[in-house]
Amino acid sequence: MQPLIELNNGVKIPQLGLGVWKSTIEDASHAVQAALHNGYVLIDTAKQYGNEKGVGDGIQAAMKNDGLKRSDIFLTTKIFNGDQGDYDHVRHAFEEQLKNLQTDHVDLLLEHWPVDGKYNETWKAMEAILKDGQARAIGVSNFNNERLTDLMDHGTVVPAVNQIEFNPHIHQPEIVKFDRDHGIKVEAWSPLGSGTLLKNPVVNQIADAHHKSAAQVELRWGLQHGMIEIAKTIHEQRMIQNMDIFDFQLTDDEMKQIDALDQEKHSLWYHDFQWNGNPDGIGDYVATPNHW
Template sequence: MENSILQETTTLANGVEMPVFGLGVWKSSNAEAAKSVQTAIKNGYRLIDTAKQYGNQPGVGYGIQQALKDNHLNRKDLFITTKVFNGDQGYEKTLAAFEEQLKQLRLTYLDLLLIHWPVDGKYVDTWHALEKLYHEGKVRAIGISNFNEEKIQDLLAAGTVMPQVNQMEFNPLIQQTSLFQYMNGIGMAMEAWGPLGGGEALSNPAVEKIAQAHGKSVAQVILRFDYQMGAITIPKSAHEERIIANSEIADFALTEAEVKAIKALNQEKHSIWYPAFAWHKGSETTGVKDTVSSWDDVDEYLNKAVQ
């Protein structure tokens, strides 16, 4: 039976059709990312999300090309997203970094390019660079990640293109209620990172009860909740059975009472957020370090031939 979630798309503000469900590869090595991408595409996934910060763009690029060949697909069948690394922000640096990212991903264009975080004093110039790439046709859609309402308004005031997507932490424990309402009001799509909410959400008794009622896993119930709330969802997994199971959420729906019960779990508590980053605080000794993840297999996947 065709998996309707994997076939379903949402229309972005610029008219581009984006799949509503896909694969994320955060904290995956290049080998893990390559295998996950190939497995996901083989099983019907079409949206793949990565970032320079993850350090696995070469693996993702290899996985894409191998999957296209193995499954007799065309590039236009996929929707590929990556993000501008914080250390690359600024107008000229963003443009230069983009070309290197395309090379690592083995692509000639991107479907979606996001500003990964709103770096102080740079995110508006970075946005102008994204607008240039968009107008040149090198990117089909442009957007942001981890932007709050104030910073979105900065871009709306300074730019000529509205961000089509904002990728935010979203799951039962952090539902971004106010921001989500604001984005809905201006026609900006919400994409969820961390869509499962980690151990606290996955072991919640209320969600476990709902899962039992539907004969589904807790993860499937949470992903169904994200979907019903209108968030584009990109769960990560390196295991084929879980990649398949994550997408099997089209054959049930949460009732109003069940949605209400999950909404009641909202804490609006970020696992990480803007003020915690060292580059924001101006200190190299405090906060969350902002570096590209380093994997021993980067060079191997930069040069690995598609079989």
């Protein structure tokens, strides 16, 4: 029942999905099973999260228990910063990711962060992965306009998606406009602001008016801004609640009230990582599920 958004290569992606950041392998497996059982299609993971094997196990269990086919699932993962740069290394590392995910392809492959001096060579490998059918679409994550322009100047495929931090507290309007002007769909990570907005009086007043929760209002706000949204939870009831947002609509005035909560403060940005400005190092950015 949820809406689909068509990417620039014709592939269609569900507008709301489950994220598994900070989930252990076991939790990710259970969360993916529960999500797919309750009507989710889009599952978003990354090598950096350290739980791709759990996601693969969850998908296999859901296919066995609920009769789903691989084509019923839209799977996203990301190229790890520590694997970026060398073409052959990117290809080999991604093959290992596919093994952990227990699939021969992903539906969307993203470059997790733009590692300076390496992201263009990484993109060449991702273009080959796309051509070989190991990914149905490729895109980027956390790219600002300068780095995205540079990537497009050196590449041949325009990214299908830019996954960025987007919620009522951070809108990144310049990046959103640039992406949309170039036919790149914007996908929101942390659409609930890591829970910081759940007690906000404006959000809760609007939620009460619609007999919905604060989380449902925040997700609905993102949908009405045209975002693809990745909501993270390991709790089945919250998954069900997060998906129950297609039966109401926020008014223009309510949208403006939530828009006014913008603070434009990143929870993570380039200065948080040692690899920024250091092409030969990746700092302490490592593949552990609770690193961030």
